Amino acid sequence: MSELHSLNVASALKGLRSGAFSSRELTAAYLQRIEQLNPRLNVFLYVAADSALKAATAADKKLSKSRKTKAKLPPLLGLPIAIKDVLTVAGIPATAGSRILEGFVPSYNATSVQRLLDAGAVILGKTNTDEFAMGSSTENSAYGVVRNPWDEERVPGGSSGGSAAAVAAGLAPVALGTDTGGSVRQPAALCGLTGLKTTYGRVSRYGLIAFGSSLDTVGILARSAQDAAILLNVMAGYDPLDATTLESKAPKVKLDGKATVKGLKIGVPKEYFIEGVQAEVAKGVREAIAHLEGLGAQVREISLPHTEYALPVYYIIAPAEASANLARFDGVRYGLRVEDQNLIDMFSRTRGQGFGPEVKRRLMIGTYALSAGYYDAYYGQAQKVRTLIRRDFEQAFEQVDLIAAPATPSTAFRIGAHTGNPLEMYLEDVFTLPASLAGVPGLSLPAGFDHQGLPLSLQLLGPHFSEERLLQVGHAYQQITDWHTMLPMDLLKA
Amino acid sequence: MSPKYQPVIGLEVHAVLETRSKMFCDCPVVDSTHEQPNVAVCPVCAGMPGMLPVVNRSAVDYALRVALALNCEIHNTSIFARKSYFYPDLPKGFQISQYEQPLATKGWVMVETTEGEQRVGIRRVHMEEDTGKLTHVVKDGQRYSLVDLNRSGVPLLEIVTEPELHSVEAARNCAYTLRSILRYLGVNSGNLEKGLLRIEPNISNRPLGILEFATRVEIKNLNSFRSLERAVSYELARQEALVEKGGVVKQQTLGWDDTRGTTVPQRSKEYAEDYRYLPEPDLPPLVVDPAWVEATRAALPELPHAKRRRFIQDYGLSGYDAGVLVAERETAEFFEAVVMAAKVADAKQTANWITGNLFGLMNEAGTSVTDLLFGPADLAKLLDLVATGELNPAGARQVLAELFAKGGKPAQIVKKHGLKQVSDAKLLRNWVAKALDGNPEQVADYAAGNQPVFNWLFGQVMQTSKGKANPNRLRAELERQLAERSPEGGIR
Ligand SMILES: [Zn+2]
Numbered sequence: 001m002s003e004l005h006s007l008n009v010a011s012a013l014k015g016l017r018s019g020a021f022s023s024r025e026l027t028a029a030y031l032q033r034i035e036q037l038n039p040r041l042n043v044f045l046y047v048a049a050d051s052a053l054k055a056a057t058a059a060d061k062k063l064s065k066s067r068k069t070k071a072k073l074p075p076l077l078g079l080p081i082a083i084k085d086v087l088t089v090a091g092i093p094a095t096a097g098s099r100i101l102e103g104f105v106p107s108y109n110a111t112s113v114q115r116l117l118d119a120g121a122v123i124l125g126k127t128n129t130d131e132f133a134m135g136s137s138t139e140n141s142a143y144g145v146v147r148n149p150w151d152e153e154r155v156p157g158g159s160s161g162g163s164a165a166a167v168a169a170g171l172a173p174v175a176l177g178t179d180t181g182g183s184v185r186q187p188a189a190l191c192g193l194t195g196l197k198t199t200y201g202r203v204s205r206y207g208l209i210a211f212g213s214s215l216d217t218v219g220i221l222a223r224s225a226q227d228a229a230i231l232l233n234v235m236a237g238y239d240p241l242d243a244t245t246l247e248s249k250a251p252k253v254k255l256d257g258k259a260t261v262k263g264l265k266i267g268v269p270k271e272y273f274i275e276g277v278q279a280e281v282a283k284g285v286r287e288a289i290a291h292l293e294g295l296g297a298q299v300r301e302i303s304l305p306h307t308e309y310a311l312p313v314y315y316i317i318a319p320a321e322a323s324a325n326l327a328r329f330d331g332v333r334y335g336l337r338v339e340d341q342n343l344i345d346m347f348s349r350t351r352g353q354g355f356g357p358e359v360k361r362r363l364m365i366g367t368y369a370l371s372a373g374y375y376d377a378y379y380g381q382a383q384k385v386r387t388l389i390r391r392d393f394e395q396a397f398e399q400v401d402l403i404a405a406p407a408t409p410s411t412a413f414r415i416g417a418h419t420g421n422p423l424e425m426y427l428e429d430v431f432t433l434p435a436s437l438a439g440v441p442g443l444s445l446p447a448g449f450d451h452q453g454l455p456l457s458l459q460l461l462g463p464h465f466s467e468e469r470l471l472q473v474g475h476a477y478q479q480i481t482d483w484h485t486m487l488p489m490d491l492l493k494a
Numbered sequence: 495m496s497p498k499y500q501p502v503i504g505l506e507v508h509a510v511l512e513t514r515s516k517m518f519c520d521c522p523v524v525d526s527t528h529e530q531p532n533v534a535v536c537p538v539c540a541g542m543p544g545m546l547p548v549v550n551r552s553a554v555d556y557a558l559r560v561a562l563a564l565n566c567e568i569h570n571t572s573i574f575a576r577k578s579y580f581y582p583d584l585p586k587g588f589q590i591s592q593y594e595q596p597l598a599t600k601g602w603v604m605v606e607t608t609e610g611e612q613r614v615g616i617r618r619v620h621m622e623e624d625t626g627k628l629t630h631v632v633k634d635g636q637r638y639s640l641v642d643l644n645r646s647g648v649p650l651l652e653i654v655t656e657p658e659l660h661s662v663e664a665a666r667n668c669a670y671t672l673r674s675i676l677r678y679l680g681v682n683s684g685n686l687e688k689g690l691l692r693i694e695p696n697i698s699n700r701p702l703g704i705l706e707f708a709t710r711v712e713i714k715n716l717n718s719f720r721s722l723e724r725a726v727s728y729e730l731a732r733q734e735a736l737v738e739k740g741g742v743v744k745q746q747t748l749g750w751d752d753t754r755g756t757t758v759p760q761r762s763k764e765y766a767e768d769y770r771y772l773p774e775p776d777l778p779p780l781v782v783d784p785a786w787v788e789a790t791r792a793a794l795p796e797l798p799h800a801k802r803r804r805f806i807q808d809y810g811l812s813g814y815d816a817g818v819l820v821a822e823r824e825t826a827e828f829f830e831a832v833v834m835a836a837k838v839a840d841a842k843q844t845a846n847w848i849t850g851n852l853f854g855l856m857n858e859a860g861t862s863v864t865d866l867l868f869g870p871a872d873l874a875k876l877l878d879l880v881a882t883g884e885l886n887p888a889g890a891r892q893v894l895a896e897l898f899a900k901g902g903k904p905a906q907i908v909k910k911h912g913l914k915q916v917s918d919a920k921l922l923r924n925w926v927a928k929a930l931d932g933n934p935e936q937v938a939d940y941a942a943g944n945q946p947v948f949n950w951l952f953g954q955v956m957q958t959s960k961g962k963a964n965p966n967r968l969r970a971e972l973e974r975q976l977a978e979r980s981p982e983g984g985i986r
Contacts (some may be wrong), residue, residue: 088544101543108537110544205776209543213775243548243777324576324772327587328541332641347580370578370770379772 004029005170006489009079009227012173016063016078023056023063023078027122030080034124034171037492041147043166045085046093047125052080055122062120075234077120082172084163085126086133087218088207089113096209097129097141097159100354101335110207111239112176112218119234124172127162131356132326133183133211135159136428137418140358145415148191149488150454154412157187157428163221164191170489174231175221179442180212181314182407182432184219185459188444189407192455194474194484196220196228197432199465200439201246203232204239210325212318215436224484225443225474229253232467246465253468260472262296267400271307272431278410284456285406288447288477292404295476302400304392309385310434311426316369316382317437322359323366329354361422386437393438397463402473406431407444407459411452435461443470446483455483499699499737501730502707503665504617504657507672508650508692509682510624511556517623517649518547518590524644526627527688531642539647541585546776549574553621553649556681557597558782558790560651561619563675563797566601568787572620574774582641583626591652593771596620597782603655604799605671606817607664614668615656624648651681657696657707662726666719669693670821674798678823686717695726698743699733708733709743713757715750725750729757801826809833809841818849824863831870832877839877847877851891855898867901876904888961889913917964922971925963929954930975941980948972 004026007015015021031049038044059078066073083089086096088106095101109117117123130140138146138161148156149169156165160177164187167175177184179197188195196219203218210216218235222228233252239245268289273282293299331337331350338349355363369378396403408431418425435442440461447458458477462470478484515522519538538545561568575593601616626646628639653672659665673691676682684691698710713729716722733743748757796804798820805816805826820826829848833841852873856862876893879885885893885908893907908914916922929951930937940947952972956963 086544094543096543104543106537106542106544108542108544205544206546207544210776241548242546244775320772321775323770324578324588327578327580328543328585330580330582330587332582333540333585334542343582344580367770370772372768372770375771 005033005173006487007173008223009174009230010224012079013076013230016059017073019064019067023059023080023122024053026078027052027056027080027124030124030172033169037169037171040152041149041165041169041171042144043127043146043162043169043171044082044125045095045097045128045143045162048089048092048123049125051091052122052124056080059120059122074118074120075230076116078122079120079174080122080124080172081116082124082127082163082166082175083113084160084175084177085129086178086209086211087113087176088209089123089126092123092126094126094209095143096133097131097138097143098329098354098356098359099142099336100329100351104335106207108207110218111204111241112235113207115235116176116231127160127166127175129162130159130183131359132209132322133159133178133180133216134322134358134362136182136186136425137413137415138162139415139419140356142356147415148412149492150192151412151452154414154454155190157190157408157412159183159187160219160221161187164188164193164195167191167193167221167223168488169492170487173223174227176231177219177221178208178211179217179219179432179436180215180318181436182429184221185407185432185442185444186429188221189457189459190412190455191221192446192457192483192486192488193444194222194225194228194446194478195444196222196232196467196471197435197442198232198236198467199441201244202237202441202465202467203235204242204245206239206241210321212321213325214321215314215318217436223487224478225445225471226255226478228443229255229471229475232471236467251468253471255472255475260469261292261476264292264297264402264473265400266292266297266299267302267396267403268299269302269304269307269396269403269405271304272405276409276427277406278450280450281406281408281410281456284447284450285404285458288445288458289404291477291480292473295480299404300400302396302403304389304396304403304434306385306388306392307434310389310437311430313382313385313389314429314433314437315365315426316378317386319362319366320369320379320382321366323363323370326355326359326363358422389434390438392434393440393461393463401462402466402469403461405459405461407457408432411450411454411456431459440464441467441470443474445474445477446486447481448483498702499730499734500702501660501662501726502657502698502700502710503659503726504696505653505655505659505665505669505672506694506696506712507653507655507669508694509560509653509676510690511553511621511649511651511681512683512690513550513552513556513649515550515552516647517550517553517621518647521647523648525688526642526644529644531640532644535643535646539585540643541587547590547774549777549780550649554597554780554782555790556649556679557619557621557651558787559679559794560653560676560681561598561601562787562791562794563679564598564601564603564616564619564653566598566616566619568598568782569595570782570784570787571595572597572780572782574621574777574780576772576774578770578772581625582639583628583646585626585643585646588772589623589625590774590777591622592620597780603668603671603675605659605664605668607661607667612658612664614658617654617656618652619654620652622650622652624650657698657710662723662730665695665726666723669722670719671798674821678795678797686719689717692716693722695722697726697729697733699730699737709745711743711745711757712747713750714747714760717752721750721752724752724755725757728755732757795823798823798826805829809845811842811845815845815849818853819845822863828863828866828870832874835871835874836881837874837878838881839874840881843881844874844877847873847894851894852898855895859898866898868897872897872902872904879904879908883917883964884908884915885913886915886962886965889915912960913962915964916959916962917967919967919971922963922967923975925955925958926968926971926975929958930979937976937979940976948976951976
């Protein structure tokens with residue numbers, strides 16, 4: 001029983017179905033581990049212990065009944081899960097890692113969360129994040145930095161650092177994150193996890209506290225491609241509450257092993273192997289690509305010529321959208337309000353005290369970029385270049401099926417290493433931003449360790465709505481490697 | 495107005511699209527002047543975190559109707575945009591509107607002016623959402639504001655005319671015509687007091703002979719057509735006086751103080767004037783395909799301008815009468831139904847009765863055609879009775895008054911009150927003879943040349959007949975008998 005927290009989704013579901021353990025036992029095991037490790041790692045902002053146990057008990061009733069009646073069960077029945085605190089869960093506080101939402105309890109479930117609940121999942125709680133998902137380390141959280149379970153002096157990445165650390169540390173078998181510019185793929189890479197960024201429009205954004213609306217996607221931090229596929233199948237598809245979701249019914253992802261890699265054309269973009277990339281990181285990626293070649297993939301070098309513009313384009317478009325999205329936090333209706341004599345002062349003081357420095361920085365950049373007289377030069381121009389970046393990918397995917405590249409320029413960095421220099425921090429996302437701007441899906445896969453024992457990662461990118469292929473290749477890779485099974489559980493015993 | 499200047503006026507009209515639900519959520523559209531505050535609110539229209547807008551297709555359909563009725567070019571793809579400013583009645587901190595690519599542009603509307611019909615350009619028609627409403631209160635010496643979000647997210651249509659109106663009358667008529675079209679299309683009830691229709695004129699005075707426009711001001715808060723006229727007149731005069739004194743007109747937004755009859759500078763609602771427009775990333779471009787446009791066009795009702803022209807042509811009505819009848823779709827339809835149902839009465843008589851007697855009764859009672867207790871067939875029957883001489887106009891007015899007050903059937907009312915007109919020659923002869931016998935002095939006066947006495951005598955006989963005498967026959971009989979009795983033996 002003591003090893004329940006190290007199960008992945010597939011085996012946890014199997015155990016629940018067979019009655020090897022109950023959802024209550026499984027949930028309690030995670031809650032106990034959270035109680036034990038959360039003070040050290042600062043992963044959870046809110047632990048929903050009571051409601052989780054209640055939901056688990058209800059799931060157990062259904063599970064035991066179905067063992068007699070053989071009734072069909074919801075796919076995730078009894079499975080505990082953690083939710084990044086930018087996705088709303090009705091009745092549970094939502095902070096988005098910000099002081100400005102202090103005390104806010106939403107009355108509605110995000111569609112992604114609702115679909116998990118409908119599938120029988122048990123919500124353990126809300127995980128820490130960079131404020132409004134703006135960051136690459138969780139150091140921008142108003143509620144303190146998350147520690148990387150592989151090395152507690154290092155960041156877990158961000159902004160979904162809480163969700164990544166939760167899964168890596170065995171505080172949850174799987175977690176939801178969001179990816180606007182790399183916020184699922186990068187923390188997955190730094191924490192040795194499988195991280196899926198979905199195609200823009202594949203999973204509803206309803207209930208996702210918006211950062212950059214044209215970039216925000218819901219993603220999954222898991223211990224295997226298979227686990228990610230199980231969750232994706234539950235969440236994907238058209239949502240009448242999100243006008244940007246795809247209309248058709250999302251196909252269910254089926255994983256059928258090695259066969260799918262044979263003959264697959266994989267492109268390796270030369271622009272992703274540049275100066276500044278940690279040698280071990282590049283080497284790890286090359287080795288992983290060699291493994292795929294060994295499975296029958298045809299590998300060739302390709303070019304994504306506008307890659308270098310992704311960073312400046314992203315840092316105009318995302319802040320511009322954020323400057324409008326975050327205008328609603330004005331102290332009038334919910335969250336923090338700092339009273340003052342008149343309206344404008346109340347707005348200013350509320351926002352001045354409610355937002356942290358990185359959020360303010362981006363709101364100022366975004367406001368500036370949208371100002372009369374500057375719009376064309378900044379936002380307008382950025383949209384044009386974004387089209388070129390999207391075209392890069394379209395042209396690449398005419399030649400190859402998938403792209404393989406590093407997810408990050410380095411392995412997990414030390415807490416505080418980049419906090420004095422925002423630009424240095426922004427460079428952490430240089431390999432994840434282009435896919436976000438193009439709206440295509442991406443998958444981070446564990447690919448070994450550097451000399452310090454920190455996880456290495458391979459990033460796979462595919463055309464729009466190619467999650468199935470990404471996960472199939474990831475699954476095939478995980479059939480011949482065991483990096484994804486290595487977790488820092490032992491490190492955390494001390 | 496001095497002939498030194500030409501008024502240059504354009505209108506910006508905001509019309510609530512009276513759909514069942516709001517522009518971007520499922521909340522019902524309620525009467526926010528009557529409903530309890532915040533009863534029609536959900537997380538979307540309250541701007542809660544993580545909420546997304548979804549376009550109400552029915553609002554697009556309404557907007558499309560208006561754009562087509564205003565002869566606009568429809569853009570098959572239009573874009574929603576965020577218009578940002580901070581104010582407590584704007585929950586998201588931005589209003590979703592259309593900016594660079596609106597639903598429709600380049601239309602026109604025909605407007606009656608003293609110089610005849612004028613074609614006034616429509617610059618654009620676009621969709622947006624309404625804001626909430628603030629109520630400022632003072633309690634225990636504390637001043638604060640209450641926010642009601644019932645109106646937040648209600649669909650609005652903005653119609654902008656070209657500044658091509660050159661008189662107060664033209665501006666008023668243009669506004670009235672737009673209101674009439676909106677009502678014909680069933681998208682807006684045209685109520686200015688409740689703010690369902692908001693008309694904001696922009697006004698400048700251009701020195702005659704100069705091509706460039708002068709600085710313009712905008713006026714808001716006009717809650718009746720009367721205040722629209724007064725505000726425009728006032729502003730034209732104010733600007734002229736100012737310029738004559740060597741002053742300069744400042745570009746600004748003014749409010750209208752109806753009690754004092756003056757325009758007043760408005761407290762600026764927005765902190766910044768830069769709205770930082772951003773294409774709304776949560777909404778894909780709005781695509782209105784040609785089939786949708788054509789289906790909507792085909793389903794448009796006959797509009798007031800076309801209807802008026804047809805009434806003049808087909809029924810021989812005067813331009814004025816036709817205009818009055820078509821101002822409201824229900825009135826026009828009522829008129830035509832009466833004409834169809836009438837067997838004897840003609841269209842002109844019908845128009846006269848409706849615009850005269852019936853409108854009189856409705857104005858007095860403050861009701862409209864839709865409130866009538868009788869149908870067009872009943873009025874047709876009544877007018878037929880008049881046309882065939884079975885009922886005289888006085889009797890008919892009495893019947894109409896009863897129909898209006900209680901409803902019923904004209905023939906029965908005539909019977910009940912014995913109003914049937916008397917044309918019987920023998921009876922009329924006796925009534926006249928009796929009246930003349932009883933008033934020899936007046937008969938003598940008349941004979942001496944005092945003509946007005948005729949009308950007095952006519953009234954006497956009418957009274958005797960209890961108003962039922964056929965007036966034409968009575969007049970003839972009275973003339974005949976008076977002539978008989980005159981000393982000249984009938985030769986006057
Ligand atoms: Zn609503």
